[in-house]
Amino acid sequence: MAVRELVVLGTGSQVPSRERSQNGYFLRWDSEGFLFDPGEGTQRQMLYAGVPAGAITRLCVTHFHGDHCLGVPGIVQRLSLDGVEHPVHAHYPASGQEYFTRLRYAASFFERAELREEPIDEEGLLSVGSFGQLWVRRLEHPIESFGYQLVEPDGRRMLPDQLARYGVAGPAVGRLQRAGSIEVDGRTVTVEQVSEPRPGQRFAFVMDTRLCEGVFRLADGADLLVIESTYLSSERELATSFGHLTARQAARVAQECGVRKLVLTHFSQRYTEPERFHEEAATEFTGEIVVAADLTRVPFPSRR
Numbered sequence: 001m002a003v004r005e006l007v008v009l010g011t012g013s014q015v016p017s018r019e020r021s022q023n024g025y026f027l028r029w030d031s032e033g034f035l036f037d038p039g040e041g042t043q044r045q046m047l048y049a050g051v052p053a054g055a056i057t058r059l060c061v062t063h064f065h066g067d068h069c070l071g072v073p074g075i076v077q078r079l080s081l082d083g084v085e086h087p088v089h090a091h092y093p094a095s096g097q098e099y100f101t102r103l104r105y106a107a108s109f110f111e112r113a114e115l116r117e118e119p120i121d122e123e124g125l126l127s128v129g130s131f132g133q134l135w136v137r138r139l140e141h142p143i144e145s146f147g148y149q150l151v152e153p154d155g156r157r158m159l160p161d162q163l164a165r166y167g168v169a170g171p172a173v174g175r176l177q178r179a180g181s182i183e184v185d186g187r188t189v190t191v192e193q194v195s196e197p198r199p200g201q202r203f204a205f206v207m208d209t210r211l212c213e214g215v216f217r218l219a220d221g222a223d224l225l226v227i228e229s230t231y232l233s234s235e236r237e238l239a240t241s242f243g244h245l246t247a248r249q250a251a252r253v254a255q256e257c258g259v260r261k262l263v264l265t266h267f268s269q270r271y272t273e274p275e276r277f278h279e280e281a282a283t284e285f286t287g288e289i290v291v292a293a294d295l296t297r298v299p300f301p302s303r304r
Contacts, residue, residue, distance in 0.1 A: 003028050004201070004300035006224065008292045009038075009045035011265045013230055014067050016040065021294055022067040023266060025226060026051050027203060029150065032131045034058045035075065036148065036205050036226075042071030043078055049295050053078040054086075058134075059115075061092035062207040063145035064099040073106035079113035087114040091126060091136070093144045094119035120146055123214070132200065137218050139209035141243040147207065147218045152200030162194040199304050204259075207266060210243050211253075219257040223301045226292075227253070228266035232280055251281035251289070259285075260301045265292040 009024030016022050022039025026046070033055040035042075046053070053075065061069050069092075079088060092100050097119055104115070120126065120136050123146065127134040132152040139145040158173065166189045168176055176182045181190045204222040206215055208230075219225050229247040231239040239246050245253075247264055254262040262285055264277050271277075274291045281289050290298055 004030065006226065006263065006298040006300070007049050007051055008263075008265065008294065008296040008298065009042055009049060009051075011267060011292045011294055011296075012039075012067065013228075013266050013268050014065075015269045017269050019294070020267065020269070021045055022070070023207070024071060025205070025265075026055070027150075027205075028055070029131055029203070032057045032129075034060055034148075034150070036060045037062055037068040037207060038071030038075050039067045040070040043074035045294065049297075053082045054084045056084070056088055057086065059088060059090045060148050060205070061090075061096075061100070062139070062147060062205070063093060063141060063143055064096040065143065065208065068207060069099070069103060072100070072103040076104050076113075076115060077107070077109045079115065080109060080111050082113075084113045087116050089116050089118055089127070091118050091120055091134075091148075093146055094121045095144045135218075137214035138212075139206070139214045140212040141208045141210075145208055147209070147214060148205040149218045149222075150203040152202070154200045155198045156191060156195040157198040158195045166194055168194060201300065201303065203300075206250075208243055209245065210240050211245065211249055215245075215253055216257055219253050219259055221258050222254075223260045223304075224263065224298070225254055225257075225259045225261070226263045226265060229264040229277055229281070230266050230268050232271070232276060247277040247280040248284055251284035254287065255285045259287060261288045261290065261298070263290045263292050263298055 007026040010021030012020035021041045023037040024042035025036040027034040123138045135149040136146040202222045204218045204225045206227040227250045229250045230244040233246045233248040
C-alpha cells in the first residue's frame with residue numbers, strides 16, 4: 001500500500017540542543033524516499049525513527065551551512081555499509097561542489113553503493129520520474145540556497161457507480177485506465193465517462209531564506225509545506241539580516257498560497273517554548289499547523 005508521510009529527524013538550527021538535533025527530514029512518497037538536509041546526527045536519528053538507509057532514493061541538500069549537510073558523510077557511508085543496491089540521486093547547489101566532494105569522502109570507507117551526483121545549476125524542473133516532478137527554486141540566503149517542490153501529475157478518480165452503469169468491472173477497469181477507452185458490449189466507454197479529475201498532491205520544502213519570490217512559488221498549492229521559522233516576529237529584523245523567516249511570515253506564506261498543512265521547523269536554540277510558534281502562526285494561517293519536534297511523524301493530508 002502506498003504511504004506518504006514526513007518523518008522529522010531534527011528540528012534545530014545552527015546549534016543542537018538537548019531537545020533538538022540539527023536538521024533532517026525524510027519524506028516517504030510511495031516507493032520513493034527523499035532525505036532532505038541531513039545535519040549532524042541524522043544517521044542516529046534515522047535509527048530512532050526506524051528509517052533504514054535502504055529507504056533513501058534521493059538526497060536533497062538546500063545549501064552548505066553545516067546544520068543542513070554535516071550528516072552527509074554518515075549517510076553516504078551507511079549506504080555502502082548496508083549494501084543499498086539501488087542508485088541514490090544526490091541533489092545540491094553546484095556552487096558547493098567542493099563542499100559536497102569533501103563531505104562525500106570525509107573519511108576512508110569501502111564504497112559500493114551507487115551515489116549519482118546531480119548538482120543544481122539553476123532553478124526549474126530538476127527531475128521527472130514515477131514519483132512525479134521535482135522542481136527547485138532559488139531562495140535568498142547569505143550563500144546559494146535552493147528549495148524543493150514535489151508535484152504529482154493530475155490524474156482521475158474512478159467512480160464505482162459510473163463503472164457499474166457502463167458495465168466496466170475487474171481487469172477491464174485497468175485496461176480502461178491505460179488505454180483511455182475500451183469496447184463493452186458493442187459500445188465504446190471512455191475513461192471520462194466513469195471518472196472525475198483528481199488533482200495531484202504537492203509537497204514543498206523551504207529552508208533558510210528571507211521572504212522572496214521563490215518561497216511563494218514553492219509553497220503554491222502545497223498539500224504539505226515544511227518551512228523554516230527560525231525566529232518569532234519580535235526579532236523580524238534579525239531574521240531578515242541573517243536570511244531567515246519568522247513563524248508569522250511562514251504562516252502568511254502558507255495562507256496566501258493555499259497550503260493545507262503547515263509544518264514549522266528549524267528553530268533557534270534561544271527559544272524553549274514551542275507553543276509560541278503555534279500561537280504566532282495561528283494569527284495568520286487558518287489551516288492545520290504542526291510545530292515539529294524531533295522524531296515527529298506527519299501524515300500527508302488525504303487527497304482533495
